Amino acid sequence: MNIAVIGASCTPYGEWWDKSLRDLLAQAQLAALDDAGLAAKDIQEIFVANMCAGQLSGQVNLGAMAADILGIHIPSTRIEGACASGALAIRAGIAALESGRAEVVMVSGVEKMTDVDHALATESLMSATDYETEGFVGATFPGLFALVTRAYMHQFGITREQLALVSVKNHKHGALNPRAHFRKEISVTDVLKSSMVADPLTLLDCSPVSDGAACIILSTPAFAKEIGKHGVNIIASTQASDTLALSHRKEFTQFYATQQAAQQAFMIASIKPSDVDLVEVHDAFSMAEIIALEDLGFFERGTAAFATAEGKTVLNGQLTVNSSGGLKAKGHPVGASGIGQIVELVQQLRGQCGVRQVNNAKIGLAHSMGGLGATVAVHILAKEA
Amino acid sequence: MNIAVIGASCTPYGEWWDKSLRDLLAQAQLAALDDAGLAAKDIQEIFVANMCAGQLSGQVNLGAMAADILGIHIPSTRIEGACASGALAIRAGIAALESGRAEVVMVSGVEKMTDVDHALATESLMSATDYETEGFVGATFPGLFALVTRAYMHQFGITREQLALVSVKNHKHGALNPRAHFRKEISVTDVLKSSMVADPLTLLDCSPVSDGAACIILSTPAFAKEIGKHGVNIIASTQASDTLALSHRKEFTQFYATQQAAQQAFMIASIKPSDVDLVEVHDAFSMAEIIALEDLGFFERGTAAFATAEGKTVLNGQLTVNSSGGLKAKGHPVGASGIGQIVELVQQLRGQCGVRQVNNAKIGLAHSMGGLGATVAVHILAKEA
Numbered sequence: 001m002n003i004a005v006i007g008a009s010c011t012p013y014g015e016w017w018d019k020s021l022r023d024l025l026a027q028a029q030l031a032a033l034d035d036a037g038l039a040a041k042d043i044q045e046i047f048v049a050n051m052c053a054g055q056l057s058g059q060v061n062l063g064a065m066a067a068d069i070l071g072i073h074i075p076s077t078r079i080e081g082a083c084a085s086g087a088l089a090i091r092a093g094i095a096a097l098e099s100g101r102a103e104v105v106m107v108s109g110v111e112k113m114t115d116v117d118h119a120l121a122t123e124s125l126m127s128a129t130d131y132e133t134e135g136f137v138g139a140t141f142p143g144l145f146a147l148v149t150r151a152y153m154h155q156f157g158i159t160r161e162q163l164a165l166v167s168v169k170n171h172k173h174g175a176l177n178p179r180a181h182f183r184k185e186i187s188v189t190d191v192l193k194s195s196m197v198a199d200p201l202t203l204l205d206c207s208p209v210s211d212g213a214a215c216i217i218l219s220t221p222a223f224a225k226e227i228g229k230h231g232v233n234i235i236a237s238t239q240a241s242d243t244l245a246l247s248h249r250k251e252f253t254q255f256y257a258t259q260q261a262a263q264q265a266f267m268i269a270s271i272k273p274s275d276v277d278l279v280e281v282h283d284a285f286s287m288a289e290i291i292a293l294e295d296l297g298f299f300e301r302g303t304a305a306f307a308t309a310e311g312k313t314v315l316n317g318q319l320t321v322n323s324s325g326g327l328k329a330k331g332h333p334v335g336a337s338g339i340g341q342i343v344e345l346v347q348q349l350r351g352q353c354g355v356r357q358v359n360n361a362k363i364g365l366a367h368s369m370g371g372l373g374a375t376v377a378v379h380i381l382a383k384e385a
Numbered sequence: 386m387n388i389a390v391i392g393a394s395c396t397p398y399g400e401w402w403d404k405s406l407r408d409l410l411a412q413a414q415l416a417a418l419d420d421a422g423l424a425a426k427d428i429q430e431i432f433v434a435n436m437c438a439g440q441l442s443g444q445v446n447l448g449a450m451a452a453d454i455l456g457i458h459i460p461s462t463r464i465e466g467a468c469a470s471g472a473l474a475i476r477a478g479i480a481a482l483e484s485g486r487a488e489v490v491m492v493s494g495v496e497k498m499t500d501v502d503h504a505l506a507t508e509s510l511m512s513a514t515d516y517e518t519e520g521f522v523g524a525t526f527p528g529l530f531a532l533v534t535r536a537y538m539h540q541f542g543i544t545r546e547q548l549a550l551v552s553v554k555n556h557k558h559g560a561l562n563p564r565a566h567f568r569k570e571i572s573v574t575d576v577l578k579s580s581m582v583a584d585p586l587t588l589l590d591c592s593p594v595s596d597g598a599a600c601i602i603l604s605t606p607a608f609a610k611e612i613g614k615h616g617v618n619i620i621a622s623t624q625a626s627d628t629l630a631l632s633h634r635k636e637f638t639q640f641y642a643t644q645q646a647a648q649q650a651f652m653i654a655s656i657k658p659s660d661v662d663l664v665e666v667h668d669a670f671s672m673a674e675i676i677a678l679e680d681l682g683f684f685e686r687g688t689a690a691f692a693t694a695e696g697k698t699v700l701n702g703q704l705t706v707n708s709s710g711g712l713k714a715k716g717h718p719v720g721a722s723g724i725g726q727i728v729e730l731v732q733q734l735r736g737q738c739g740v741r742q743v744n745n746a747k748i749g750l751a752h753s754m755g756g757l758g759a760t761v762a763v764h765i766l767a768k769e770a
Contacts, residue, residue: 020517022517051439051445052439052445053512054436054437054439054440054509054512055439055440057516058508058511058512058516058520058521059512059515059516059517059520060436060465060467060512060513061465061466061467061512061513061514061629061755061756061759061760063465063466063473063626063755063760064466064467064626064627064628064629064755064756064759064760065515065629067626068626068627068628068629068630068633068759072626073625073626073627073641073642073645074625074626075476075623075624075625075626076624076626076760077464077465077466077473077476077477077624077760078464078465078466079462079463079464079465080445080446080448080462080463080464080465081446081448081449081462081463082445082446082449088448088462091460091462092462092477092480094484095477095480095481095484095486096480096484097484098483098484098485098486099479099480099481099482099483099484100483101480101483123443124439126443127438127439127443127444127445127446128445128446129446130444130450131442131443131444132405132407135443135444136443238460239460239461239462240458240459240460241448241449241452241453241457241458241459241460241461242449242453242458243449243453244446244449244450244453245453248453256458257458260458370446370448370449371446371449374446374449374453375446375448375449375461375462
């Protein structure tokens with residue numbers, strides 16, 4: 001497959017008390033149009049990703065809002081797959097292009113999680129898991145991930161300090177990203193001494209609650225060439241599912257949906273993991289990055305924490321992981337996150353990342369996860385030769 | 386275009402206090418598989434429509450739930466466009482087929498609106514409109530539709546009694562539908578004397594809050610022929626948007642998005658309104674049916690209430706409108722509604738509707754609206770010659 005990314009932008013992620021859901025979405029959508037050199041009327045269909053606005057802002061039907069922002073009347077649809085909403089919206093955009101229904105589509109994502117009226121963000125995020133068997137009985141999302149973390153630490157003998165190095169590395173990268181929620185380096189001690197959220201996960205093992213939006217514009221390769229905006233293409237887009245409830249799995253320390261989506265993506269792209277220069281993985285928790293790197297095929301099972309401790313995943317290491325700062329430091333406005341990952345890959349592949357530029361970046365992979373490994377999408381992007 | 390509908394089923398709509406969101410979704414999905422004569426492993430991608438579960442049941446990520454129900458790990462995505470969610474999910478399913486990504490997809494929809502924990506249904510439904518300018522200041526969805534109704538009554542001189550005849554007709558049809566929420570005929574007096582909801586709309590002008598699920602299975606025409614399940618095809622699928630807020634419109638008594646989607650659908654299907662034998666329109670309120678029939682091109686502006694009063698829209702009248710009972714009497718589990726409309730059309734085109742069968746039904750149209758005319762999708766179905 002071959003789909004051109006002709007525009008990409010994201011707002012700074014953070015706490016934006018003076019900006020509404022609509023403000024953030026508008027900011028990202030208009031900036032992406034600008035990046036593509038297109039006008040609103042050039043867009044033929046919109047897909048907008050969002051998870052929590054119904055619960056946190058009393059607002060659904062964001063499809064209509066996204067079209068309204070541009071003052072156009074085209075088909076516009078909200079896509080939701082919990083924290084993978086953005087990645088799933090990209091897949092919907094690609095299907096619209098591949099079906100021949102459209103030549104140019106916009107895929108945007110937004111989340112407004114601070115300064116909201118309706119419910120606590122934690123309760124809202126918990127709705128990504130199985131309410132009947134997990135949420136109803138009081139489990140929280142960090143609580144469930146703490147179970148996974150304990151199981152992994154026990155199974156593979158990694159230490160709390162090794163785990164903390166994921167957050168240390170991602171903050172190091174975030175400090176180099178002007179759009180990151182947190183631009184401050186942290187130490188292992190900072191991670192260990194931060195407030196306990198769900199043992200063994202402390203505050204600095206967890207991605208933050210952020211406001212933000214991201215937007216990309218996709219087109220057929222022919223259209224991209226015609227307007228002179230070709231250069232970066234999506235060469236694989238895959239998705240897989242697992243049980244909604246963690247308790248229904250045979251395994252806690254690997255996620256089948258990631259493995260499945262990754263294998264298919266590498267097959268479609270006709271590349272192998274060692275061909276990849278940089279990845280953005282779904283580090284909602286420090287442990288999530290470790291498991292993702294293994295499930296994606298970059299490291300053997302049980303070895304990614306050791307590899308991280310050895311510096312293999314740092315900027316311009318063996319494999320650059322989360323050059324943006326990841327969800328941990330760049331921030332995690334959930335509906336935007338999966339699209340924000342692609343924005344980072346596009347800007348890296350274009351060579352626009354300044355101090356955090358990955359040398360000679362040619363192939364990037366994005367991994368997005370919704371719920372506790374229940375919904376996973378993988379995208380592979382390549383720079384045109 | 387040509388997409389085969391090879392399986393269709395919906396649960397009875399109603400108040401199902403003993404059934405959860407998952408129970409209802411499972412019931413519809415398994416019945417649709419059975420109708421298609423397929424096994425779960427034959428499905429290649431799922432699109433599941435839902436509006437309110439995040440707000441009402443603390444549950445999002447229904448894509449993963451829908452795959453989980455079938456015990457499979459395929460891509461599965463939730464689609465939301467307020468009350469048009471079901472119709473938008475169908476469009477996503479069609480795009481997956483037309484892109485070549487899949488040969489057989491499942492499109493399901495579910496809503497659990499009674500016996501839920503989190504918030505009032507009215508508040509949740511209001512999230513389909515513009516929260517910032519409408520919901521925040523206390524408007525309700527029936528309140529906004531009452532404004533539309535008053536404006537229409539004033540502009541075209543129709544009476545309260547004429548309006549009530551929409552509900553009388555739809556209850557007449559619902560009484561013939563074993564899966565309808567309300568199976569009781571009502572009179573004009575019943576409508577006028579029922580509780581006032583938002584002047585001039587009384588309780589019996591408003592569709593109910595229902596629990597229910599619906600599911601269809603779509604395939605390429607080639608696959609349908611191969612398994613001997615061809616016979617009914619989707620020959621047009623269109624969608625359009627309007628401003629999210631009613632106050633941002635020039636007109637209150639016609640909905641641009643319906644007009645736009647309808648014109649495109651008739652063009653794609655190469656038919657004209659008079660070729661259509663039956664329609665399922667989005668009668669969330671009695672006035673909504675009147676406006677839809679005009680916007681779709683079946684009646685001139687300002688005349689559909691008169692046509693209804695003359696009996697032109699009754700079962701086997703000039704144009705059968707809402708043979709299922711419509712949202713008013715069949716019920717309105719919002720995520721399911723747009724798919725339930727297609728289930729009715731499929732069963733009518735197959736000649737399976739018994740006492741409510743439309744004579745010689747060959748072409749049917751479904752109209753689904755999300756928010757206050759903000760998101761509209763139109764589907765046209767045809768029986769194979």
